[in-house]
Amino acid sequence: MFANEYYCLVAGLKEYSLDADTKGFDARTIVSEILEGVTAADAREVRLLYGYYDCENMAALRAGRSAHNPLGNLTREELEEELKAPKRLPEAVARVVRAYADPEGEDAEEVDTAQRFEKELFGAYYAACAKAGSHFLREWSAFDRNLRNVSAAVTARAAGRAVEEVVVGDGDVADQLQRSSAADFGLRGELPYIDAVIAAVNDEANLVEKEHKIDLVRWNEATELATFDYFDINAILSYLARINIVARWTQLDAARGREMFARLMAELDGKELIDKK
Template sequence: MSKYYYLIAGLPNIALDDSKMTYSVSEFRQEIEGQLSKADRKLIDLFFLKYENGNVVSHVKYPDRDSDSRGRITYEEFNDLYKALKDEEKPPKNEHIPPYIEEFFKLYLAEEAKDVKGEKVYISWEDRLAALYYDYAMNCGNKFVADWFELNLNINNMLTAITCRKYGLDKSDYIIGHNEVAESIRTSNARDFGLGDTVDYLPEVQRIAEESDLMVREKKVDLLKWKWLDENTFFKTFDIESVFAYLLKLEMIERWVTLDKTTGEKTFREIVGAMKNGSENALEEFKRNNNK
């Protein structure tokens, strides 16, 4: 396993309440990728697939939308794969595109071919892709990275389920993924979803869910994750896990530095209003705003 003594020793200290960015996530990637082993670069690339995911959805749903520059797979690469699958031809080999994206395209094309007019579709395409991404990431072979993605999946599912309960919606229609926590949330009617003895951060998530101020709630979620990163890298000071954790922390800071508070609060009020009116799109919007 590679050690990154000089790289990590030279990184500036950062905190969640920093008002300025030390690096953007893109700048940090450029700074470190030449110093990492090939295997460790793949772990960092795994993080950046979240931006590729946004570009994938844009490709099939919003083709005129600009791509997120933090992704490196080109529109042409996506389009070559999508077109081959649509024409039922052999997909071109492309080591940059992970297999779950091909699986997503197949699902999308299969659904598109059906006559689904009038049917209720609760799980958005963004969430279907996210579920495939989480599953792919949780099988990356690095326990810390896999656990990080599972933590995010669990928190998002817990917050979604609590919101469903609050507004009388069927949580099983909105939970994504197939790990033990997701299955327990889908099937259990207990207040703790049957997770009280297995998920130690559930009480904190439940307290966070009671927070009505969007900005405060978002910050508490990030604090929970920041604490998890610190605890789980304590004995891995110079390993790739600490490099990965630093990247994740930079992303949190970048988001808070650039977040428009007025817009965030307005969006939250609109989401809650939609939920109270029974909108079918309410949970999709809620989860997009809580999917970090």
């Protein structure tokens, strides 16, 4: 199967700009325009990428918190309905929602409702991404889960908490994080970024700086995973993964957000290779 090539759409990504006089830019508008420009199948991949924020928002909603990340696919009101009777969520995620709504029901046989809701919810989300058609989304979600697990495990270890309480999903990395007593969890050879993440979590007292260092790891991975993708859905998802980081930093630190956006625009120059295809 050949990937769809979006020459005009990718070429137009550089037209988006960050307003220097405001705190941020409208990432949702960028997403909406991309969704209008790709096929239905590729649009599902884009929505799955943003499903992470739906899970984040559902966890907050179920816990009674007011926080709501606007990058999610669904509004707060739509998520309230999904928590009652999921219809628009990926099936793996919907199964978790149904299981916790009815611990005696059929879905609860496949979900460990003794675990925290968030842990099972995000585990299901990453499992859905592992089956995505886009190689970028599969590899990005695996990376993102590992990165978040490492950060959570280091924090839990420092606080004297059980690492297994915070690690999401399964697999070799998750198992190693829960079993190893080594400073690097025995993962230095498998995760090239682990030293940077451990150092950021352990050594950086400034929480904003810590998050910035971890997001730089995330940014570099998003770029690396689409190195040989120029005009397909993988290139677009890589761009969106970085747009999400920019969106976050325009809220946390406007100047740093503009700096990251400038970097993204510079990186897109290397994608303009239509004549070489």
